[in-house]
Amino acid sequence: TKEETMSPGELAGLEKLQAYVNSFVPARCVNRAGNSVLDAKGSERLEKRLINTKELLGCKSIVEVKICLGTVRD
Template structure:
């Protein structure tokens, strides 16, 4: 069974009183419209391209060990 997050668009103090499980739902309990929306969201997120952090000169920003951030 796969759990999928339910994410509200507006947060209030009461949201922070809820456990993590409150925001999860099983895929088999989702409607066809919800599943279609989930697929669109997953495709959108999977299309993200990692970006590197650069300074104003366009040079990569490095941490104390010389690794890119």
């Protein structure tokens, strides 16, 4: 695998990235009005959140990164 060819520093970085990604919580699905979308059982629908890595890599400031990741708090 690719991990076998990684240096110790690269492996540490990969593990840190994997831990960060695994910490993501599922996103609530909402309609255009902002109301929760329900599944067939009437439970709130949750999905994995996708990150636009091209947009993220183009961020020029921490504020832009937070906006891209949806971590800006009102």
